[in-house]
Amino acid sequence: MPKFPVLRSELKDGDCLCNHCTALCCRYFSLPIKAPKKREDYDLYREFLTIGRISFFVEDDVWYLVVYGDCQYLTPDYRCGIYFERPLICGTYTTDGCEYDNDVCFDKFFETPEQISEYAEAVLPPKKPLLPLGRKKKTAPEVVPPPPTYFKLRIETPTNWDDYDNLRWYMTHGPVALSLEKGNHWHLIVFADGQERAGRRAFELENGAGVKRYFETPDQIWEYAHAILPPREPLERDQHLKVLLPVLN
C-alpha cells in the first residue's frame, strides 16, 4: 500500500499537493532560540520539554523551538479558514520540500527531557562533586516538584509588521500567550498539555506584577500592532484583492 495518497511525482497538471494532505504544516510553529551554553541553559530547556508539546531541533548550529498545536483556523476539511488574511509566513510557504512526504532529518533533535540531559552530559564538563570524596553527609529525601504547567521564553522585541505577523502566527497554535514585561521584554508563554487554565493561573501569580501587557489570541496581538505601528504597506496579495474586490462586489 502506498505511504502517501498521491505521490508528489505523480501529481497531475493543475492539481495541488495540499488537496491530498491533512495540512501537516498547520499543526505547529517554530522559532529560533538562544543556543544553550551552560548547564543552567540545558536544565531550563530540559524543564521546557516536561510540558509535553514541544521539541527542539538544531540546524546549522541554530537552535529552534517547535510548539505543536493545530492552528485554530484550520477547518475540518484541512483548509485555511482565514485564507485571505492568513499570516505572511503561511502565504509564502510552498509545497516544495514541505512536510507532505519530507522525512526531515535535523542535525539534532530533542523531544524528551532525558534526551537533552544526556546530550548536556556529553558536551558539558563533568559536574563538580558536592563534597570531597569519602565524606558522606545525611541528606533529606529529595522532594520532586510537580511538573510545570507553563514555561516562559524571552523572545526578540517585535518592531515591525513582519514581527507582529509572526507573533500572530504563533498565537494561532494555542494554547500559548505573549507577555510584554518591564524593560520592554517580550516573552512567549507555552502552556502544558491539558493545563491551560492552571498554567494561566500560575503565570499570573508568578509574573503578574511585572506584566505590562498580556495577549491570549491572534486578534489581540494584531489589534495591538494596528494601534502602535504606522499603517501597513499593502502586501502583494492585498493588491491582488483590490483588483478582485470590485468585481466580486
Ligand code: SF4
Ligand atoms: S504545503 Fe505541504 S504540508 Fe502544507 S498542506 Fe500543502 S502539502 Fe500539506
Ligand code: SF4
Ligand atoms: S492561518 Fe496558516 S497555519 Fe492557520 S490554517 Fe491558515 S495557513 Fe494554516
